[in-house]
Amino acid sequence: MQRIRAGMVDIVRDFLGVHRLLRSMALRYADGALEFDDVEQFVGDDASSVLFRLKESCHAIFRPSGDDAEFEVGAGALLDLVLGSLFHEAMALRENLYQLESYGARVQALHARADVETVELLQEFEKILAASAKRLDEAVIQIDALLGQARRQFFHLLVEHRDDGLLTRCLWEQADLVSAAFGQGVEELFTEIYGEPVSALVLAADSYLESAYYGEALSVLREASAQAVGRQEIQERIHFANGMSSFMLRDYPASISELTQWWRASRSTCERGRVKLALQAIVHVQGTLPAEGLDGLDAGELQDLAAELKSAEG
Numbered sequence: 001m002q003r004i005r006a007g008m009v010d011i012v013r014d015f016l017g018v019h020r021l022l023r024s025m026a027l028r029y030a031d032g033a034l035e036f037d038d039v040e041q042f043v044g045d046d047a048s049s050v051l052f053r054l055k056e057s058c059h060a061i062f063r064p065s066g067d068d069a070e071f072e073v074g075a076g077a078l079l080d081l082v083l084g085s086l087f088h089e090a091m092a093l094r095e096n097l098y099q100l101e102s103y104g105a106r107v108q109a110l111h112a113r114a115d116v117e118t119v120e121l122l123q124e125f126e127k128i129l130a131a132s133a134k135r136l137d138e139a140v141i142q143i144d145a146l147l148g149q150a151r152r153q154f155f156h157l158l159v160e161h162r163d164d165g166l167l168t169r170c171l172w173e174q175a176d177l178v179s180a181a182f183g184q185g186v187e188e189l190f191t192e193i194y195g196e197p198v199s200a201l202v203l204a205a206d207s208y209l210e211s212a213y214y215g216e217a218l219s220v221l222r223e224a225s226a227q228a229v230g231r232q233e234i235q236e237r238i239h240f241a242n243g244m245s246s247f248m249l250r251d252y253p254a255s256i257s258e259l260t261q262w263w264r265a266s267r268s269t270c271e272r273g274r275v276k277l278a279l280q281a282i283v284h285v286q287g288t289l290p291a292e293g294l295d296g297l298d299a300g301e302l303q304d305l306a307a308e309l310k311s312a313e314g
Helices: 002-030 036-040 050-062 075-113 116-160 165-173 175-182 186-194 197-210 214-227 232-248 252-266 272-292 299-313
Strands: none
Touching: 002 036, 002 050, 002 116, 002 165, 002 175, 036 075, 050 075, 075 116, 116 175, 116 186, 165 175, 165 186, 165 197, 175 186, 186 197, 197 214, 197 232, 214 232, 232 252, 232 272, 252 272, 252 299, 272 299
16 A cells, blocks of 8 residues: 555656646647647657656556456556556557658658659558558547546546545645646545545645645645634644744744644644644744743743643653
8 A cells, every 4th residue: 555655646647747748639639730749758668758657657556566466456457457558549649640740741742753663652652651640540539538538547546545645735736737637626626536625625734734835734724714714623733834834934933822822722632743843843942032032932831832742742
């Protein structure tokens, strides 16, 4: 499970990027404007290709290793199967497009100067090019169908991993690509996955807090608070994020005020990692208080707060 969790964010990011590129490619093809240069960079057989990386990531995570023939047929395994087929169809499209662009114009130019002996050869080339054009049409149709299947399995994979805060945070950060892939906003997608969006927003905020991205956490928490006014666990997190953000900005009075409110509200349900960070901040402020004479801070109250946090830290 840890191996899967570690690679899920890369899969999410690359899948959303691949979906956007393939949809753009299909639209350009429908307009008669698709060129080989449009697909050369993201459809290839090495790590410079985002589609290749996505395929390889899914192979590494969702396929059994060694001689292990037993594996769970879940959304990940099905997504891996679809993406493998999608990759090969995209490579076929690339090769046929290259053939049409590279040889089509040359065959037409040679026709104007062809003698009797070479006409038959050129006619064979025309048959080859016509077959390439037909395969190109078929590849575009197949890619569109496979992309729809991949999107469905990708959604099921998100449901299976809905407890992964880093993944939820990734979806929040890629909101525009989520909207393009699913035809709905990220919070609507959260509603489908979690039943309502606030739980997902809190989960994403927790991931930011664990990474000490307090500004980003506050942005998500404010959105959650607007949708669930007065919800205690959201307000607790807002106080903590404000406290730690103010500490980083050396606004110690504001930091202690926010951390005190956080502690009063959450002491019975506090998360140990946050207790440790808050305690470190308070100890630092205690060390600077006599020298800087910070207005509004009471040394005795700070000492009592630090003692309670030390006790909770265990």
